[in-house]
Amino acid sequence: MARRGRTAGISVLVIVGILVGLVIAAIVIIRRIPDHPPMPGEQRCVATAAGRSVAVDTEQVQNAAIIAGVSVRRGLAPRAASIALTTAYQESNLRNLDHGDRDSVGLFQQRPSMGWGSRKKLMNPVYATNRFYDALIKIHGWENADITRIAQQIQISGYPDAYRDHESDGRVLASVLTGQSPAGLRCLIRDRQPGDAAGLAKSLHRTYKISPKRSATVITISARSGQRAWSYAQYALADAREHGVTSVQVGGRRYVISKQKLTSWQTADRAIGRHTVRITVR
Incomplete structure (x- = not known):
């Protein structure tokens, strides 16, 4: 009986070990997916505006804050930040990527070969954001036009309707980070x-x-x-x-x-x- 009890105990420990290993492996795999949403307990920030919340990790929120902050400095309407954040969500998932399609780099996946600036400059989030806004304000009626249409007009993407998937999240982050929604950001660090x-x-x-x-x-x-x-x-x-x-x-x-x-x-x-x-x- 004692031997049987020990065998059962060992079996339970083996099963527990396997389950723990699977959980750890799943976490590692998920975290390697660039656009994974923050996991419970993971360092993250949550932005809330008009009853809607968006969770982002600490890298994403830093980049989102720069995009919104530059619009504030330039005195642009908050909608500018909504358009820019929606675009950056689709293009890079709010990450300052050093790679992309062909020579695309940065938050907005802008291409040096298309006149956006040098690769080094486009890897600077403030510079890249200013270049985006430079293009935005040249579009007549951008303040009231459809966000996805304006984003596509600037980016000329092969997936022109993909920006629409990120409009709601872009609006929430823009509202909070431009200061329209006070006390709208909370972070676990x-x-x-x-x-x-x-x-x-x-x-x-x-x-x-x-x-x-x-x-x-x-x-x-x-x-x-x-x-x-x-x-x-x-x-x-x-x-x-x-x-x-x-x-x-x-x-x-x-x-x-x-x-x-x-x-x-x-x-x-x-x-x-x-x-x-x-x-x-x-």
Whole structure:
């Protein structure tokens, strides 16, 4: 009986080991798929606007924040960011790819041979985004036209209707990251990178052409509107993993990043100016 019990125990352990191995293998395979949605517990951000939510990983949200932030800096209508984000979703899944069809590269899979710029420049997300907006604003009526039609007019894709699959997600990210939807971004970040206030300040300057005040661990921005304040704040949250951000505050709302779960924006213990953004790094 004892031998039979030991045999049964060993069999259970073998089965458990096989199941664990299969789960790990499945996770590895899924994570190798470029466009996989973030898995439960995976480092990610969730954008919510008008009752709809979109989950993106930390690489995607950084790139999305740049695309939206450049539109804010240029003073474009938020619809510009919706069009750009929808396009980048389809072209690269919001990843700064160093490869693509023929000589296509970057977020928008722009081709040096088609006059978009050098390969090196197109791998710079700010440059690539500005080139996209340069083309967008030349199209008459882009502010009200169908997003997929405008995206195709710029990109001249072999799949002209594919952009439509990403319109809803593009709109949500644009609404949140341009600041139209305050407190719309939440992030789960497990990494504990050292705080880099100088690096984050440079990132904000590259995208928005602003010069935040900073100390060793705190960045302060005085925005000229509430919408811009929320765009800056949610940009910093999107950059949290890279620069060791621990909390972001706008006016009386504060977000504290957790490595355990997606937390919510809370009422701050002490409010700051309505258009003031305070970012704290580790």
